[in-house]
Amino acid sequence: MRNIADDRVHLTREHAVELLRQMTRIRRFEEKCAELYTQEKIRGFLHLYIGEEANAVGVISALAEDEAIVATYREHGHALVRGLPMSEVMAEMFGKAAGSSRGRGGSMHIFSARHRFFGGNAIVAGGLPLAVGLALADKMLGIERATCCFFGEGAAAEGEFHESLNLAALWHLPVLFVCENNLYAMGTALARSQSNPSISTRAAVYGIASEAVDGMNVVDVEAAARRAVHAVRRGEGPRFIEAKTYRFRAHSMFDADLYREKAEIEAWKKRDPLTLFSDWALSAGVLHPDDRQEIEVDVAREIDTAVGFAEAAEWEPVEDLATDVVSPRPETEP
Amino acid sequence: MRNIADDRVHLTREHAVELLRQMTRIRRFEEKCAELYTQEKIRGFLHLYIGEEANAVGVISALAEDEAIVATYREHGHALVRGLPMSEVMAEMFGKAAGSSRGRGGSMHIFSARHRFFGGNAIVAGGLPLAVGLALADKMLGIERATCCFFGEGAAAEGEFHESLNLAALWHLPVLFVCENNLYAMGTALARSQSNPSISTRAAVYGIASEAVDGMNVVDVEAAARRAVHAVRRGEGPRFIEAKTYRFRAHSMFDADLYREKAEIEAWKKRDPLTLFSDWALSAGVLHPDDRQEIEVDVAREIDTAVGFAEAAEWEPVEDLATDVVSPRPETEP
Amino acid sequence: MTVRRMNYREAVREALREALARDKRVFLMGEDVNRYGGAYACSLGLPAEFGDERIRDAPLSESAFVGAGIGAALGGMRPIVEIMTINFSLLALDQIVNSAATLRHMSGGQFSVPIVIRMATGAGRQLAAQHSHSLEGWYGHIPGIRVLAPATVADARGMLWPALLDPDPVVIMEHATLYNDEDELPAEGDMSVDITKAAKRREGSDATVIAHSASVKKALNAAEMLAGEGIDCEVIDLRILRPLDDETIVASVRKTHRAVIVDEAWRSGSLAAEISSRITEQAFYDLDGAVERVCSAEVPIPYPKHLEQAALPQPQSIAAAVRKAMRR
Amino acid sequence: MTVRRMNYREAVREALREALARDKRVFLMGEDVNRYGGAYACSLGLPAEFGDERIRDAPLSESAFVGAGIGAALGGMRPIVEIMTINFSLLALDQIVNSAATLRHMSGGQFSVPIVIRMATGAGRQLAAQHSHSLEGWYGHIPGIRVLAPATVADARGMLWPALLDPDPVVIMEHATLYNDEDELPAEGDMSVDITKAAKRREGSDATVIAHSASVKKALNAAEMLAGEGIDCEVIDLRILRPLDDETIVASVRKTHRAVIVDEAWRSGSLAAEISSRITEQAFYDLDGAVERVCSAEVPIPYPKHLEQAALPQPQSIAAAVRKAMRR
Ligand SMILES: Cc1ncc(C[n+]2csc(CCOP(=O)(O)OP(=O)(O)O)c2C)c(N)n1
Numbered sequence A, B: 001m002r003n004i005a006d007d008r009v010h011l012t013r014e015h016a017v018e019l020l021r022q023m024t025r026i027r028r029f030e031e032k033c034a035e036l037y038t039q040e041k042i043r044g045f046l047h048l049y050i051g052e053e054a055n056a057v058g059v060i061s062a063l064a065e066d067e068a069i070v071a072t073y074r075e076h077g078h079a080l081v082r083g084l085p086m087s088e089v090m091a092e093m094f095g096k097a098a099g100s101s102r103g104r105g106g107s108m109h110i111f112s113a114r115h116r117f118f119g120g121n122a123i124v125a126g127g128l129p130l131a132v133g134l135a136l137a138d139k140m141l142g143i144e145r146a147t148c149c150f151f152g153e154g155a156a157a158e159g160e161f162h163e164s165l166n167l168a169a170l171w172h173l174p175v176l177f178v179c180e181n182n183l184y185a186m187g188t189a190l191a192r193s194q195s196n197p198s199i200s201t202r203a204a205v206y207g208i209a210s211e212a213v214d215g216m217n218v219v220d221v222e223a224a225a226r227r228a229v230h231a232v233r234r235g236e237g238p239r240f241i242e243a244k245t246y247r248f249r250a251h252s253m254f255d256a257d258l259y260r261e262k263a264e265i266e267a268w269k270k271r272d273p274l275t276l277f278s279d280w281a282l283s284a285g286v287l288h289p290d291d292r293q294e295i296e297v298d299v300a301r302e303i304d305t306a307v308g309f310a311e312a313a314e315w316e317p318v319e320d321l322a323t324d325v326v327s328p329r330p331e332t333e334p
Numbered sequence C, D: 001m002t003v004r005r006m007n008y009r010e011a012v013r014e015a016l017r018e019a020l021a022r023d024k025r026v027f028l029m030g031e032d033v034n035r036y037g038g039a040y041a042c043s044l045g046l047p048a049e050f051g052d053e054r055i056r057d058a059p060l061s062e063s064a065f066v067g068a069g070i071g072a073a074l075g076g077m078r079p080i081v082e083i084m085t086i087n088f089s090l091l092a093l094d095q096i097v098n099s100a101a102t103l104r105h106m107s108g109g110q111f112s113v114p115i116v117i118r119m120a121t122g123a124g125r126q127l128a129a130q131h132s133h134s135l136e137g138w139y140g141h142i143p144g145i146r147v148l149a150p151a152t153v154a155d156a157r158g159m160l161w162p163a164l165l166d167p168d169p170v171v172i173m174e175h176a177t178l179y180n181d182e183d184e185l186p187a188e189g190d191m192s193v194d195i196t197k198a199a200k201r202r203e204g205s206d207a208t209v210i211a212h213s214a215s216v217k218k219a220l221n222a223a224e225m226l227a228g229e230g231i232d233c234e235v236i237d238l239r240i241l242r243p244l245d246d247e248t249i250v251a252s253v254r255k256t257h258r259a260v261i262v263d264e265a266w267r268s269g270s271l272a273a274e275i276s277s278r279i280t281e282q283a284f285y286d287l288d289g290a291v292e293r294v295c296s297a298e299v300p301i302p303y304p305k306h307l308e309q310a311a312l313p314q315p316q317s318i319a320a321a322v323r324k325a326m327r328r
């Protein structure tokens, strides 16, 4: 179904529906999560992606299913687009044993080995070295595919950003770095934390071809991702995309959001990636008038099912607390 | 005596003698250390600076006496030029109680509070954050002076390089970063460890004005340092100098030096900073014919005295092992 | 004496305010301490009083800003560096171990590093494996630093100023589940507390329960449960994790002859192990039985409440350990 | 059986060579492992056999290349990552603690991280405060990893392959003073050793001395000294620092009734504390007296030989502790 072999976006109706559906799935899923959080069904940290959906959808649409993804604690969207069943993701949010990480990870640690979805990392910039290593493995094993690493602009201040970009460039590794620049790291605006706020120019200094893209425009994101991932697959070394985006909600459910102007938020909401895309697609005749509504109905149903599944699911028994800390010792052991 | 108020080098005879004397002090001191190492008077790691003398001499000549210096484990030269008495430095090499760190640090950890010489750091890139903090203190206390931080090109791969340059630039701190690019980090050539081997361009990406300079030419180094340190003192934020240099000896006394061609070493030796400078200064009439010899005689005497001092000095008594792990509790304590 | 109620968070904030007002060299630096008000809202409101320079937002770069704090301390300032949580302090450990803790000794006594590093610690808030570490025992291993663990509102209020007076690096561990705890404090006067001694939080004669930080409350709860069974526990709050106050601990054990140590860290290599060893070393012939430890299960802390709570020490497990020590 | 002499360094090298030859997925990555031959010359000559890809020089960036090793393990490779020394491993601790050690559990068992991380440890070479750490006890605290400490040439030769077979992260601590130690090994056959059990290095009946890594030799020296005084020591080499082999330790103490633990780490919060606690917990009524610890002085390790040696455990101090345990 997904056309990954092409390095350009083909906006058939089918593809447009898929893009909108995926963005809608994320949006509604997270709105539901926020509600469930206030009901105390979901606990811990909950970082919403609302406003940034175009990035996960655009980029992951360009990836093959076996191209690894490494993400952050703000990864529900990435997990859903990658194809993790919403029920499993929702069960994970609840902490149930049927969750994608057996409930042990929660919102920040969604994993799926069968989807090559490597999480879900709650240490800022902690995922970058892992992505470099996954790409190194592919290269050494002769497998031609990209590894895609998502992280925020705040992560670009960390030492691991620098070390990882250097390694990837030096060893010519097939990594696609995607910096989701939503302008804030918790309450710290980019300009207050990094002397050079142009993230994409900073990638270039390692010799990594990089591109900044409108992260509210799913088509632009997908187009940039296709170009980049094709170059990566061709063995041209790592690529870097800076997606300029914005989170509409607070950093987490604990955040009083005191550090930015309401007007700024409102201005960005005018560029809501869902409306932006569906309005354009409708006016361009790519989407049909009923598509939006149908998607909403489908997604509502999917969410109901997911919540029902999560509600009904079992807790992991306490006796299993210590399973899988380490593996059982292998038989081959002397 | 030292003219630090000017942002240009004035090559009077006096100054030329001083430059050559300082380079000669380092060279002969270290040659002696290598000898003492084989005699097992000096132990542990010993990293010689031979070949790189023009950098410490050129840069430190441009600094005021109270401008802090942070260096690495390859810091004998910096300590000597900064004005630490050679006898104390030599006693430190021996590990004697009269050493500049009471003998506890040895070759890699020469300190002097009264010279604002902050060492002597054996963790690659570990000194950069300290220099940033020293400069931050000056800035917050309203003291207009620079803090000078030396490190190797290998350190530029570490996360702390990135984090520290960002902090210094972001906060507009009076730091002079001096990267002594001797092309190797132990046995790893720069091009084999960093995707972008042009260190000075990498500083620029943080918005730090930077300059590459011939690190074998003491006058060039001093000129660059004067320009940079004046800008720093004027409150223009951090500056960065990349000094292109070479170490003539192995990385440490344990290094078999198998990773580079003898011809490469020989080629660089043709640009020995001592000969380069004294030949030029003689031909330009800045130095007098006898100066070189007089310096050698003086320095030989200084080294003899230092070795004599170190030989005669006492060991710290074993009973004092645990003094100064922490300070005695303050009287003011409740 | 008039008293007032405040919570642990407010106590930290008031202590910060006092320090900033008393000494111009004091400043607070860390991620989100300014605009955001601190991840745990400890510095909310302080920027208006002290400005952006002294309540200094730092980029995400734990190694560099902790190192910069060390440098600033060397340069004559009195930095308070906030590491958002102990989990991220791993990124700054090199600076703490290799610079802050060693500089005085390694320089032959020439340098002081009067830095205070605060960090939130611990589990209990369903934050899962990467955000629930109790690694304060690691800090307790490092010569050259002092490690404080305020378990009460009074200690949260009173430890900071003496920590700043210490010419050496001091690390203050604030357990994240304590910030909303309330207590009464004197309305005025010197709030400083002694940062050298452990505290007896409950007097008792049958067994000594030794805890720190958020575990102190759990130990007190256990003691209440056991009181109903006729077991009278003494509860010691360590307060200072390095250097440990052996005297208070050993004196209590000499009296009760039984010791149970509670520590939210993983059992192997925990601070509890150190205390247990010291007790056997110093009071072996006073002991009626083996020193017991109640620690966290040796698993990365899981997200769901029932598993997380099962992994952590609880009043029930503490009480069970005391009964075991009493051979009941 | 024919034997051959080799030193510890050669044993490590041969183990590396064997692993690289046996499994195409194995590669060695670290600072200066290729052109330089490894800081301790362990990989000298291997690039010619296995090429630059598999003997991979890494830039100075401990966090990234250790993290990349973890990622490569997730991606199907069997990386051996060399961190030049434990001192620099602080820069990579976040990746080890928060990724390598947690991924299996936190993902509900989906992922394995079959990485081996080797590092040189310890003091004794006059390398001063920043280059003499004995922090292997910190690693012993982390659930999800296995920690090995080869003290003999045979273990240096035989632990690597089983470590690579382990689907979980394994950390191998090579004490830098051991690399020149020589011993005899069988000329052929399987060199693999059991990586789950401690080893009895000397049989004895009066006291159990427990040590690991470079301290084992010191313990054996002390035992020889004491033998002359009629004190017969059993010496246990821990070999595996996590998970500890309680069984072997406790069985010995049950027999001798006295235990002395030797650990080059700083005393407070050392692995020695953990072992001491376990012994009292599991064999309290078998003990004739308190378990003794011989650790390093709690100071940043100084450069001069006389001070460094005074800071470290020595045969003399071990013997003294045994005498104390024997109340002699
Ligand atoms: C190493 C580390 N330091 C601090 C934190 C706390 N923290 C969590 S998210 C965050 C902001 C990260 O910002 P950014 O990288 O821009 O990603 P965003 O949250 O905006 O998606 C911070 C400071 C952390 N998780 N890890």
Ligand SMILES: Cc1ncc(C[n+]2csc(CCOP(=O)(O)OP(=O)(O)O)c2C)c(N)n1
Pocket (backbone or CB within 6 Å): B074, B122, B123, B124, B125, B151, B152, B153, B154, B155, B156, B182, B184, B185, B186, B251, D031, D060, D084, D088, D091
């Ligand atoms: C964090 C860290 N990693 C590794 C080392 C081991 N080491 C000491 S010096 C060195 C090379 C550093 O090279 P460079 O920064 O270029 O300085 P140079 O020695 O050439 O002056 C290495 C790898 C160390 N001391 N610290």
Ligand SMILES: [Mg+2]
Pocket (backbone or CB within 6 Å): A152, A153, A154, A180, A181, A182, A183, A184, A185, A186
């Ligand atoms: Mg952001």
Ligand SMILES: [Mg+2]
Pocket (backbone or CB within 6 Å): B152, B153, B154, B180, B181, B182, B183, B184, B185, B186
């Ligand atoms: Mg170099």
